[in-house]
Amino acid sequence: MKVTVIGCGNLGSAVVEGLVNKGYDVVACDKDEEALDALSDGVMKEKDAGKAVEGSELVVVAVKPEVVGPVLGSFDADDGQVVASFAAAVSLGYVRERTDGRAVRVMPNLAGEYNEMTAAVCADDGVPDEVARVLDDLGSYVEVDEELMDIATAVNGSGPAFVFYAMKAMRDAGVEGGLDEEDAGTLVAQTFRGAAAIVQNDERSLDELIDAVCSPGGTTVEGMEVLRESDAGRPFADAVGAAERRSVEITEELDL
Numbered sequence: 001m002k003v004t005v006i007g008c009g010n011l012g013s014a015v016v017e018g019l020v021n022k023g024y025d026v027v028a029c030d031k032d033e034e035a036l037d038a039l040s041d042g043v044m045k046e047k048d049a050g051k052a053v054e055g056s057e058l059v060v061v062a063v064k065p066e067v068v069g070p071v072l073g074s075f076d077a078d079d080g081q082v083v084a085s086f087a088a089a090v091s092l093g094y095v096r097e098r099t100d101g102r103a104v105r106v107m108p109n110l111a112g113e114y115n116e117m118t119a120a121v122c123a124d125d126g127v128p129d130e131v132a133r134v135l136d137d138l139g140s141y142v143e144v145d146e147e148l149m150d151i152a153t154a155v156n157g158s159g160p161a162f163v164f165y166a167m168k169a170m171r172d173a174g175v176e177g178g179l180d181e182e183d184a185g186t187l188v189a190q191t192f193r194g195a196a197a198i199v200q201n202d203e204r205s206l207d208e209l210i211d212a213v214c215s216p217g218g219t220t221v222e223g224m225e226v227l228r229e230s231d232a233g234r235p236f237a238d239a240v241g242a243a244e245r246r247s248v249e250i251t252e253e254l255d256l
């Protein structure tokens, strides 16, 4: 399957590389030559969006929200092509009005590069097969009503940054305690990965899993007391709330 990705910055390049990993024919389009040069050799590179979308079943638009309109105006899609906006705050209706292709709104994240992304998707008549296949190959997806895209953006689009912040705090504490920075980084990264694997495979709730780690009279219970007393979950919830509000605000400010 041929996929065109327009906008190959932080997010678009991750999507391109994730698709290359899975053997897709990928056409990368960016106005910035350096962004194209940084991509894998197997990728077709094209600066002109009109040429880049020719023959592609799926066109991914991964530019900043304010550039989505001009980009959609720079190529003609037909109704046999799917045009998926991967931009925050850009409504499905905004895309639909600017393309003859089938419009889809996706909120992805940077883990697409390693085929570990999860995405939230909304579309008019269910998720088109082309999008379902690509998102499955990049990781996984959930279909949500459009009114939930702002909170989904905060949770899974912005989410990796919040997780990196928590990881940094734990790594730095490890270094402060005497661990080598690289060793601490390895321990923290695999701890997050392992914890995620448990959550994805175990039927116990998050609270039950916390209890499973807390041996009576042991070490974890002391750490959990610190987290609970300082209500350490609150700033994370507030961060998600702030990101959600900003998503709504961008849509309103730019009439997207």
Ligand SMILES: NC(=O)C1=CN([C@@H]2O[C@H](COP(=O)(O)OP(=O)(O)OC[C@H]3O[C@@H](n4cnc5c(N)ncnc54)[C@H](OP(=O)(O)O)[C@@H]3O)[C@@H](O)[C@H]2O)C=CC1
Pocket: 006, 007, 008, 009, 010, 011, 012, 029, 030, 031, 032, 035, 062, 063, 064, 065, 067, 070, 071, 086, 087, 088, 089, 107, 108, 109, 110, 157, 158
């Ligand atoms: N970064 C992330 O983790 C996530 C981002 N997103 C969404 O992805 C989109 C892109 O974000 P991000 O990758 O961070 O942004 P970047 O600025 O890193 O990437 C955007 C790229 O698009 C290029 N570009 C701008 N105008 C055009 C054009 N007319 N034609 C082709 N390419 C163009 C930019 O070039 P130049 O730099 O020269 O302007 C740049 O290389 C945003 O809408 C964002 O909401 C969604 C989820 C996660």
Ligand SMILES: O=C(O)[C@@H]1CCC=N1
Pocket: 088, 153, 157, 158
């Ligand atoms: O920060 C942003 O606006 C984009 C959308 C989600 C992640 N990055």
